[in-house]
Amino acid sequence: MNHADANADQLAALKAGARDRSRASTWALLALLGALFVWSYQGSEIDLGMLFSADGGGAIAEYVERLFPPDLSAKVVADAVEGAWETLAISLIGTLLSVVIALSLAFFGSRNLVYAGLLYEMESRRHLVLLRRIPYLAAKAILNFLRTIPEMLWALVFVFLVGLGPFPGVLALGVHTGGVLGKLFAEVLEDVDLQPVESLQSTGAGKIQILFYAILPQVLPQFISYTLYRWEVNIRVAAVLGFVGAGGLGQRIHIALSLFLEQQLLTLLIALYVLVTGVDYLSAYLRRRVV
Amino acid sequence: MKPAQQYHLDGVRKVFGRGQVALEGFDLKVARGERVALIGPSGAGKTTLFRMLNCTIRPTSGHLRIGGQEVADLYGRSLREMRRRIGTIYQQHNLVPRLRVLHNVLSGRLGSWSLLGSLASLARPSQLETAHRALTDVGIGEKLFSRTDELSGGQQQRVAIARVLVQDPDVILADEPVSSVDPSLAETIIKLLIAISDDTRKTLLVNLHSTDLALSYFPRVIGMKAGVKLFDTATSRVTPELLQELYSGHAPVNGAGEPYREPEHRRTAV
Numbered sequence: 001m002n003h004a005d006a007n008a009d010q011l012a013a014l015k016a017g018a019r020d021r022s023r024a025s026t027w028a029l030l031a032l033l034g035a036l037f038v039w040s041y042q043g044s045e046i047d048l049g050m051l052f053s054a055d056g057g058g059a060i061a062e063y064v065e066r067l068f069p070p071d072l073s074a075k076v077v078a079d080a081v082e083g084a085w086e087t088l089a090i091s092l093i094g095t096l097l098s099v100v101i102a103l104s105l106a107f108f109g110s111r112n113l114v115y116a117g118l119l120y121e122m123e124s125r126r127h128l129v130l131l132r133r134i135p136y137l138a139a140k141a142i143l144n145f146l147r148t149i150p151e152m153l154w155a156l157v158f159v160f161l162v163g164l165g166p167f168p169g170v171l172a173l174g175v176h177t178g179g180v181l182g183k184l185f186a187e188v189l190e191d192v193d194l195q196p197v198e199s200l201q202s203t204g205a206g207k208i209q210i211l212f213y214a215i216l217p218q219v220l221p222q223f224i225s226y227t228l229y230r231w232e233v234n235i236r237v238a239a240v241l242g243f244v245g246a247g248g249l250g251q252r253i254h255i256a257l258s259l260f261l262e263q264q265l266l267t268l269l270i271a272l273y274v275l276v277t278g279v280d281y282l283s284a285y286l287r288r289r290v291v
Numbered sequence: 292m293k294p295a296q297q298y299h300l301d302g303v304r305k306v307f308g309r310g311q312v313a314l315e316g317f318d319l320k321v322a323r324g325e326r327v328a329l330i331g332p333s334g335a336g337k338t339t340l341f342r343m344l345n346c347t348i349r350p351t352s353g354h355l356r357i358g359g360q361e362v363a364d365l366y367g368r369s370l371r372e373m374r375r376r377i378g379t380i381y382q383q384h385n386l387v388p389r390l391r392v393l394h395n396v397l398s399g400r401l402g403s404w405s406l407l408g409s410l411a412s413l414a415r416p417s418q419l420e421t422a423h424r425a426l427t428d429v430g431i432g433e434k435l436f437s438r439t440d441e442l443s444g445g446q447q448q449r450v451a452i453a454r455v456l457v458q459d460p461d462v463i464l465a466d467e468p469v470s471s472v473d474p475s476l477a478e479t480i481i482k483l484l485i486a487i488s489d490d491t492r493k494t495l496l497v498n499l500h501s502t503d504l505a506l507s508y509f510p511r512v513i514g515m516k517a518g519v520k521l522f523d524t525a526t527s528r529v530t531p532e533l534l535q536e537l538y539s540g541h542a543p544v545n546g547a548g549e550p551y552r553e554p555e556h557r558r559t560a561v
Contacts, residue, residue, distance in 0.1 A: 118347070121347060121348050121349065122346055122347070122348070122349055122365075122366075122370060123366065124349075124363065124364075124365075124366050125366060193384070195381065195383075195384035195385070196384060196385070196386060196387045198342075198347055198381075199379065199381055199384075199385045199386075199451075200387075200398055200401065201347065201374070202345045202346070202347055202374055202377065202378075202379045203374065203375065203378065203379075203398065203399050203401055203402050203454070203458050204371045204372065204373075204374040204375030204376075204401065204402025204403075204458075205371075205398065205401035205402060205409075206371060206401070206406065208406055209401045209404075209406060209409050209410075212409070212410055212413060213387065213390070213394065213398050213401065213409070213413070214387050214398075217387050217389040217390050218387065218388075218389065221389075
């Protein structure tokens with residue numbers, strides 16, 4: 001057999017192998033996903049008939065009719081503006097708090113900074129490296145805990161602890177988003193380009209010097225970008241947090257809904273729309289500037 | 292009084308994670324102030340060797356002594372001090388792209404600066420004259436305040452050399468310093484490195500893809516292949532047969548530049 005034949009045979013064998021593997025695993029995955037959807041469809045008690053029935057449609061139309069015209073009396077508009085301002089403030093201060101929490105945990109939560117990889121290749125004191133896993137695991141556990149409890153639950157806890165108003169909203173946003181951003185920051189830190197790190201380490205630079213000279217310049221734009229993105233998310237969350245008594249537009253929307261003040265409700269919804277859209281644009285603009 | 296021996300390697304072996312042997316039974320002596328070129332095909336273990344010589348990775352077994360010091364005994368401050376005395380220029384990506392050139396140059400001082408001093412310098416650069424002089428020495432003094440990612444590959448390599456100047460080490464290791472620059476620039480950069488090491492009597496080890504450059508500028512040449520040393524001899528005694536044996540089974544490499552990087556070069560364990 002000559003070379004060309006051998007090569008062709010090998011290629012054929014490789015292709016067959018790749019096809020078998022990808023076919024089997026793809027079908028298994030699709031079947032699993034399909035089963036999951038069927039199960040979820042039943043679990044969520046979907047009834048499209050109810051949504052589109054004459055009754056349902058009529059109720060929706062009737063409700064929408066009652067929303068108009070929006071109540072634009074000075075008092076209601078002033079209240080909506082105040083609520084929007086409060087929601088904006090909650091989202092801003094909450095996001096700021098989350099950045100403080102994230103920054104104080106993310107560095108401990110990235111393996112490559114704490115105990116593994118390039119920075120520890122030459123460390124001969126292995127027991128120290130083992131000990132260093134403790135702060136890493138602790139930081140990871142705290143971040144997970146903060147993140148897995150949703151903002152609404154945090155808000156309920158903080159309303160109970162510090163009373164009604166914007167303050168529990170700020171705490172709830174800060175704590176949950178702190179967990180989210182902390183995880184994202186740690187992932188960015190673990191993904192940093194190592195070549196500049198290696199080259200700085202080889203000049204005799206210490207770990208904190210390397211952090212400031214080689215790592216932070218690489219990650220800061222991504223930190224800022226993630227933070228702005230979470231701010232966009234938080235402005236919407238801040239609006240909903242009001243439903244559990246944490247101030248802002250949400251609290252006013254909740255009241256308007258409960259008291260059937262539909263025309264005031266529309267004014268508040270318009271304020272929410274303007275606010276969220278404005279923040280989205282501002283954040284997108286700022287993110288374009290930093291990246 | 293400094294010992295005359297810069298490097299002394301004795302039976303050094305390096306095995307990476309999945310049992311991949313990168314270096315085997317490696318012996319090497321380099322005298323202080325010597326100028327040595329390493330050549331060999333990709334994957335020969337040249338970069339692995341350099342990463343050991345600048346205390347980035349440790350040998351799996353065998354002895355590595357630098358200036359008479361056993362490297363395995365070093366840790367913490369003593370390890371950093373040893374690294375400070377070894378300057379390295381990499382093939383590329385030596386620098387932090389988003390920092391200004393001056394900070395990349397001054398980062399060569401980090402081993403000598405205090406932590407607070409080095410952080411303060413990011414806001415208010417200390418030793419600006421030192422950085423400017425080093426950049427002038429490599430011919431790009433006007434780039435002091437430029438952002439590093441705005442520079443060409445050749446200019447960035449000059450910045451890396453300026454950083455080594457500022458670091459003022461006993462040894463300069465250059466790991467394929469000209470593989471990612473214009474061939475016409477390659478010779479200039481090699482000459483620059485030689486001039487620097489001559490002026491300050493530094494030991495110079497250069498890892499080269501181009502046998503031409505190695506044979507023209509270095510009195511001693513080491514040929515490496517598949518993790519072992521094939522020859523280590525005066526340049527005048529390198530024969531075409533020797534080179535052919537070195538590169539047999541590989542495409543002949545002559546002239547600067549080969550886009551392929553050695554696989555062990557990056558990310559060994561993260």
